[in-house]
Amino acid sequence: MRNNNDGKRLVGRIRKYYKADDFQVTASGLSVGKDCYRLSKIKRVEVRKLGWRDNAVNIVSLALVLSAATWAFVPQFGFIALALTFVIGFSCWRKHELRAEFIGTDETGDHWVALARGCTKKEYQVFKDVELALRNQK
Incomplete structure (x- = not known):
């Protein structure tokens, strides 16, 4: 009988799952992996189920x-x-998405950007924690 975890390990090799360490919330910005965003440009943050x-x-x-x-x-x-x-x-x-609304710098207005997308319940919880941390920063 085949083990159900074999498929999870294969997907884990292809796709990197988000962990709490992948997000850094500071007084001036948010880092998601190698990407950095200034908090002064972020209007709102939300976790959305796709x-x-x-x-x-x-x-x-x-x-x-x-x-x-x-x-x-x-x-x-x-x-x-x-x-x-x-x-x-x-x-x-993907099942979940952490997204931010950025303040528009020109006549196009404010716009939403997906910061991270995930599939697992652990990733969803990490996204919710990041959302809570960012709301506490504002």
């Missing part, structure tokens, strides 16, 4: 953009690129 519709939009968008580029330059591989990008899109399926 549904099938959010993920489907991401998958279809990725598939259409990449396959359109392939059809433009190498038309005979257009359908192969479309199928391949759907597979890649499904591998990027």
Whole structure:
């Protein structure tokens, strides 16, 4: 009988899971891995549960953009690129997202940016902890 943890180990090798150490909240900024964001630019932070519709939009968008580029330059591989990008899109399926609303610096206004996306309950809890820490900073 096959062990259920084999699949988790394989995914763990392909994708890095977020841990509390990946986030650093200071008085002036937020660091997520190698990315740094100034708190003065962040208006709000929230953890959002992603549904099938959010993920489907991401998958279809990725598939259409990449396959359109392939059809433009190498038309005979257009359908192969479309199928391949759907597979890649499904591998990027996420359940939770830590996102921030940044203050607009021009006439385009404020905008939301996904800081981190995760699948597990542990990642969701880490995101909630970061959200709470950032709300306490403001």
